[in-house]
Amino acid sequence: MRLRIDLAYDGGDFHGWAKQPGLRTVQGVVEEALHTVLRVSADDDCEPLRLVVAGRTDTGVHAAHQVCHLDVEEQTLNRCVGHMEVPAVEALRRRLSHDLPDDIVLHGVCVAPEGFDARFSALxxxxxxxxxxxxxxxxxxxxxxxxxxxxxxxxxxxxxxxxxxxxxxxxxxxxxxxxxxxxxxxxxxxxxxxxxxTGLFGNDTTNGEMKIVSSEQDGQQAAIAVETTANNAMNVGYSVPxxxxxxxxxxxxxxxxxxxxxxxxxxxxxxxxxxxxxxxxxxxxxxxxxxxxxxxxxxxxxxxxxxxxYPPDGELAERAQSIRARRTLD
Missing domain, CATH: 3.30.70.660 (Pseudouridine synthase I, catalytic domain, C-terminal subdomain)
Structure with missing residues (x-):
């Protein structure tokens, strides 16, 4: 089974994406977490749990949205379900999110469509x-x-x-x-x-006017003053960009x-x-x-x-095949 994994990370404390001996890398940390939650030994050649990424970021480079894929046996994936009454993919997402450090955030995990390759299918x-x-x-x-x-x-x-x-x-x-x-x-x-x-109040242009809303509640008049707009914030002597x-x-x-x-x-x-x-x-x-x-x-x-x-699902395999060809300027 091929899974698509979407994530983000602060690259400041990583030596880039690619796994390197003795260095903290994004790939190394995520793969270590995968081995833990799926209960697979790092030395298990039959289930290597190796990530393929859309783009290898360098040391110190960040990602707001990175994409990678993982090939895993279905029986291995099922190990992470435990007592949770959820599908195996959702169980993996929950356990992986819990196990990853604060400088990596998991956006989502799903079964990849046919022909998907995180690296070569990308447009x-x-x-x-x-x-x-x-x-x-x-x-x-x-x-x-x-x-x-x-x-x-x-x-x-x-x-x-x-x-x-x-x-x-x-x-x-x-x-x-x-x-x-x-x-x-x-x-x-x-x-x-x-x-x-731009201010934190967006593009509001009501010039800071005061709106009074009257309502009848328990026989008493309630006057609710609603302060509005970014311009109102400007009028108090400062702006918050x-x-x-x-x-x-x-x-x-x-x-x-x-x-x-x-x-x-x-x-x-x-x-x-x-x-x-x-x-x-x-x-x-x-x-x-x-x-x-x-x-x-x-x-x-x-x-x-x-x-x-990425292209539509039906074009993923074709895209992956074409991009593998050596490029020329012709």
Whole structure:
């Protein structure tokens, strides 16, 4: 039986997704929990309980929504039911949620549709990189998820650079290939945007007026004063912005990403936005895919995998088969 597992994690204390001896990784922690709740020995070669993931995140990178799959025997899955009067998949979800540490959250577990492969069936992945530049210091509560940059970044010129990445390109200047792989990827969207300064009360525009509601209750008049709107909050001398107000976000969507590709593109865009590098320099790096020091990755803390998209169930197997082919620019 193949299961689809959706989860999120704070990557700050993990050495990336992929399991590594002696290091705390997301895959390692989740697989350890699976062995515990399914009562399978880690040395059992007949039931390896190995996760296949949509996108291997690097050390320190976060995921708001990661997807993986697990192949497991039905009789093994049934072990986690115990005294619970629920289906085995739901029992696994409950036990796994209870056993995972606080920096991993389980969104859901379900039986995967026919042909589903968490990695190869995916149509696209969406990453967001968040920066607090000189225009607004980062809220200290976001220090593990946002990069601080002292300069005020030039958003229009950064978007000119980002626009060059859209389409099918060899990103060899900004990534390293897996053994036997390539750095050819198709970017579908890439844009820099500043999060608007919005208050916690949303877009209410009733100007803080006081509404009086009268009601007859137990023969007495009750006057209920209802204070309204964000504008009313502004009138008391301060405003409460939403947590991400003012942040600069880079959103990029691609069919897949090569190792260090997103963080290296962000670093290059930031250098252009600081006016330390030119658009011509960026264009040359796109045209000549050669890795060198100035196109290395930026800090991992600001990067989050936000979404993984899949085709309709009937197209999952076909998608997985086609994506396994070695990519070319033709």
């Amino acid at each position: 696209e992945r969406t990453y967001v990189y968040r920066i607090a530049d000189g225009a607004r210091p980062a809220d200290p509560r976001l220090r593990g998820f946002v990069l601080n940059v002292e300069d005020v970044l030039d958003i229009p010129v950064m978007n000119e650079a980002a626009a060059m990445t859209i389409g099918l390109h060899d990103f060899g200047s900004f990534a390293t290939p897996n053994p036997g792989g390539t750095t050819i990827r198709e970017v579908k969207q890439a844009v820099w945007q500043r999060v608007p300064m 939403s947590l991400e107000s003012g942040l600069l976000c880079f959103t990029i969507v691609a069919d897949a990403f090569a190792h260090n590709m997103v963080r290296s593109l962000v670093n290059a865009c930031v250098q252009v936005g600081r006016h330390r590098k030119s658009l011509d320099w960026f264009a040359q790096k796109m045209a000549e895919p050669v890795r060198e020091g100035s196109t290395g990755p930026i800090a991992a803390c600001g990067l989050t995998l936000e979404h993984v998209a």
